[in-house]
Amino acid sequence: MAEAESSLHTYAPNWSKLSKDDVIDKVKGILYGQAIGDAIGLATEFMTKAEAKKYYGKNGPSSYKVIVPDMHRERWLQGDWTDDTDQMLLILLGVVENNGKVLKEDFAKRMWNWTKEGYAELGDRGGMGIGMTTHHTINHQMFLDDPHKAANDIWESSNRFLAANGAAMRTSVLGIVNFNDLTKVWENTKEISLTTHADPRCTASCIAITTAIALMLQGEYDPLNKKSLDQLVHRCLQKAQEYLTSNDHKKELVDHAKTKSWDKLKLDDRKTMGYTFKTMGAGFFALQNSKDFRKTIMELVMEAGDADTNGAVAGAMMGCKFGFKKLPEDLLQFPHRKWLDRKVHQFLVTIGLTDQQQSKVDQGESQTEKERDQENQKEDTLDQTETVNKNTKGDNQAEAMNQGRDVGDKNQDQKDIAITKDENQGAQGESKDAKDDNQVEGMNQGTDVEDKNEDQKDIAITKDDNQGTQDASQDAKDNQEKVADRDASKDDKKENQDAMDGQDTRSLDQNQDQPPGDQEVTTESMDHSTTTASSSTE
Template sequence: MAGAASTPGTESGYRRDQILATLYGQAVGDAIGLLTEFLTKEEAKEKYGEVKKQLELEHKCLSPEAHRKRFKEGDWTDDTDQMILILQSLIDNDGQVKPEDFAKRLKFWSRNGFPELGDFVGHGIGTTTAKVMSNPEFVTQPHKAAFGLWDRNQRNIASNGAVMRTSILGIHQYWDTDAVADNATAICKTTHYDPRCQASTVAVSVAISLMLRRQPRHIKKNGSYDIDTIIQECFQVASSKCLETDEQAKELKTYLECKKIHKLNLCEERKIGYTYKCLGCGFWALKQKDFRKALQTIVMEGGDADTNGAVAGALLACKLGMSALPVSWVSKLKHKDWLDEKIERFLKILVRMKDGTATSETADESSEDQEG
């Protein structure tokens, strides 16, 4: 799919490649992360030490615990399933972001999975998401249900179940940063109300949207992305829209600027699901140049590796493009053809929405394309 020619009704050229890379980067990051999900760094080394330089999806058999057995070889997990639920909601609502519609789909998926793929239940639902969905008002008032759970837990419940699914919201309306941030927040708050969860989803979504826009201020003279500038803008948007105190902003910035992955302590006992650990992992990956090497490094850190891999995979793949993704990882995804069809339908809606924006915005985009 890398470098595929543009077709009528879809995004063209490098941007189409980036969009495909973002979504498949999430899916393969999720799938390869399943290999070490819930393992410690030491356990990951023990089980995969001999193959860690060339991890493949079939290596899941080297750690055959009950959790991994629930997923077939080459399958992604709930992280990408939930991203696809957002994707499907956008398709069926002609590009409109509707939290209640997403909540309804999430509830159905939790009980049935994707029946057309042979699922009988949605595997891997996080504790926070499950508790919010148990609220009788969840389908009609998801924000109220999520706020209630957060409020009852001393307003301190910041797991990674929202940031893991957000890559599609960086693509949707990527030409409008405010819309991207607002959409990410609206979907985040269906299950995760904590400001840190909101800031995580906004930062990741905005980073993807900025890379897709390729504005001159985000591009270096050699044509590569100015990642430091992109990160600073992500921080400014996320902190201003989601956070209230300087202390909160300082913590966000620390994770966004992470340069050494071991400092994230991704397999820290009882804290592997903290949203900022996943955020930090994703933005550490964004600073890397080799997709396979970066994702394998993340996987071998253990912890919530599928979620960390999903977010990191989306960000780094958006930066590098489809050609950077290991062919064996993409080609062996179990439901690739099914996902291809959904992506193509979404792209047709996306280009219609973009064509409907103001003339000045379209002119700006044309100028940016030429400079980028």
């Protein structure tokens, strides 16, 4: 029975008109292409097009090394991906550990654990980059038992206003699993999208993306042939429209996916940059107009706005179009590349695209696994030591980090306004003003709570790594007291903070804020080991 069940989720030659090697090349192109788009997109995240051109010139960032080290971007290691790829990998790992199946309850549990722990083997101390819609849904009392109900409650409570891109950014991998069976692809896509985002526009965006990926893997259409690609896009949008009840939304979906230029998408519009149709539209424009992965991903990055999320979706779709072998080798040099290689290999084995005995990764498994563990431990120790050193540099370092959070917040605040402006023009007025006011309070609250949380965690790390170093421990305690004093001062300025803290008994390890409306909260990481608070429409 187990073998029969497994065969339902593993590749067979009749799944595709392409050769097995070509399918593998495209699957890897999807996964690594997303990570590239995400990582290089960070270069212009929250910028305007004018700002992007000012910092990177006409052609965009030539490598991860030239990413502007401002107070927002310096929090990441060069070439590190963000929450977009983190969450896609949560789905991938669930497939691996559930014998090729996609289970919404399993994904909900992984999301919950990720918000608290992140990827511990990469030095995480909690999930980074949690969007507002996702944040509120995860905090819903029914989330672990019935995530779809939780997400729907949050959507209804916003007057069906929320249509952010947080589901679209992670959905690419769902076009791979069971790609031969479109009905299963659609079922999996809808199940995972609805886990955090209940708006039909979010589901339709995801369906369009995963359908395109599955059809390319089937070899039914040639993405390098314009006529064939046009037919593929038409079929994807036709299916996606079935998930929409509003004719206006159906037209809007098609308009975004068939846009004639980057300019028409207005990706750097601070009021709408996180709208799910914009991210989907960016992916489809890249798919239909790209002749070279690097050239197109750089064009997209220079459109700025929510560039890492747009880059993640476009990178995945172009990665499927061109294949892994055509991806820029220099942009594949992620700081956690070896870790990612192992996870992708496990996924390929699970879905039947590669064999344990065929892979160099698995040769001498018992010996190499020990070496990998030792290497990971060394990397983690270095990350933790770096964190401890940062936390013992004194008041100037602490003040600089606070300024970094403030600047990052200001950049991202501009992004977190109505993502569905066109559909909610009549609802802006006083309602929007109230949302903006509450957002500021929520952002301040999240920063305060997170500051406390970070200092507590940093002290714990200091104790573990420097048990015999009393000075470092004392410095960490002093930092904690200083932050607590700063927090207390901030608390005096926020009358509603205590009440808001008490409302949520399932806080994401109490390091997330709770802004209203369609904005989303994120905590981003510099090196999968540091935490700061900011806002994002994901």
